[in-house]
Amino acid sequence: MASPPLPSSSPIRPRDFTPTAVMTRCAQKHRPPMFEEASYSPPPWASHLHPLPSRFISLGQFPTPIHKWNLPNLPNGTEVWIKRDDLTGMQLSGNKVRKLEFLMAEAKAEGADCVITLGGIQSNHCRATAVAARYLNLDCFLILRTNRTQVDVDPGLVGNLLVERMVGAHVELVSKEEYRQHGSEMLGKMLKKKLLSEGRAPYLIPVGGSNSLGVWGYLEAVREIEEQLRESTCHPDGFDDIVMACGSGGTTAGLALGFHLSPLKARVHGYGVCDDPEYFYDFIQGLLDGMNANVAARDIVNIVDAKGLGYAMSTNAELAFVKEIAEATGIVLDPVYSGKALFGLLRDMKEKPGEWSGKKVLFVHTGGLLGMYDKLQQLQPFISKWKRFQIPESTSEAGMNVGRMF
Structure with a gap:
């Protein structure tokens, strides 16, 4: 017999042993082996969306943990928890893994022999796509945006570029001016046309993997959080607010729609690290309409401007903040996405x-650690605590037990 329902005010339902619920939990816990394809069954609360993906490929290590985050200077009674989507695996690919599980399945279904995607010179998404493609024996072509003075020279091996080039991705550089003039969609189509003319079968993935298909990755993340709450592996009473960085919009769209449709009903806040809130509301609305979600973006997500100087540009205050959080809590945030998002969140709390007192907040860490290497010179003034080890001159055993290097 099914358990009686909890009052509607409760964010957590009792454990459900109906066949549908049991099948949902089994699908979550018993994923196919890594790199294998499997049929996909959506969460019951998302089954009305259209079109529904039919397949996915297992690329990530899920579920990612949720734990208490002892941040300094929070309002009275406020708790912040963190979902570690920086630990999804696939060479530190963060939130991008969830989207790529669906996008790569479609690429394989369409018979692609290579994939194309685009982004900034230190794009986490491009690096994740390059790794996923190599896992699946696909070639990867990356169009990377860089400065006009650097577009005709070797881009080097800093950060994400090292991983991309290690796994054999084909890197094509464009200037920011060219990117702005033609747009990402047109540039992708140009490269796709060229590859088709060479007899290749390319599959084009949009910036950030953020289209209506990619959104399903974070509908699945909401199902994962729902199960973690049900199993009491994190905060047993659920969360009032969900916070994450908003870069290309797909992660934010998936979380916003998922928390709107699921029983959890938390308020979602996307801290925009580029563009402005109006752009994101419009873009997310397009993603929702592409899923026939019949909901207004403005009703399910709060977009906050956190871009500061602009995309991938960091102030000294932001970098000092990232360093302070790492030293205080052991969690390293990237300076482009989660670092700016948390900087904006704690600014708003202050x-x-x-508005935040007494709230239980879940912060989704979307990864991006390798992008930190692009900020080494800026970070240097904030990194100290080193000195030469001083060996006393009077040490009596000097020279008696010579250390060996193995």
Whole structure:
């Protein structure tokens, strides 16, 4: 017999042993072996969306953990927890893994022999796509945006570029001016046309993997959080607010729609690290419409401007903050996405403590650690605590037990 329902105010339902619920939990816990394809069954609360993906490929290590995050200077009674989507695996590929599980399945279904995607010179998504493609024996072509003075020279091996080039991705550079003039969609189509003319079978993935198919990756993440709450592997009473960096919009769209449709009903806040809130509301609306979600983006997500100087540009205050959080809590945030998002969140908590007091907040860490290497010179002034080890001159055993290097 099914358990009686909890009051509607409760964010957590009792454990459900109906066949549908049991099948949902089994699908979550018993994923196919890594790199294998499997049929896909959506969460019951998302089964009305259209079109539904039919397949996915197992690329990530899920579920990612959720734990308490002892951040300094929180409002009275406020708790912040962190979902470690920086630990999804696939060479530190963060949130991109979830989207690529669906996008790569479609690429394989369409008979692709290579994939194309685009992004900034230190794009986490491009690096993740290059790794996923190599896992699946596909070639990868990357169009990377860089400065006009660097577009005709070797881009080097810093950060994400090292991994991309190690796994054999084909790197094609464009200037920011060219990128702005033609747009990512047109540039991708140009390369696709060229590859088709060479007899290749390319599959084009949009910037950030953020289209309506990629959104399913974070509908699945909501199902994962729902199960973690049900199993009491994190905060047993659920969360009032969900916070994450908003870069290309797909992760934010998936979390916003998932928390809107599922029983969890938390308020989602996307801290935009590029563009402005109006752009993101419009873009996310397009993703939702592409799924026939019949909901307004403005009703399910709050977009906050956190871009500061602009995309991938960091102020000294932001970098000092990232260093302080790492030293205080052991969690290293990237400076482009999660670092800016948390910087904006704690700024808002300080300026409007009444809005956050007593809230239980889940911060989704979307990864991006390798992008930190692009900020080494800026970070250097904030990194100290080193000195030469001083060996006393009077050490009596000097020279008696010579250390060996193995």
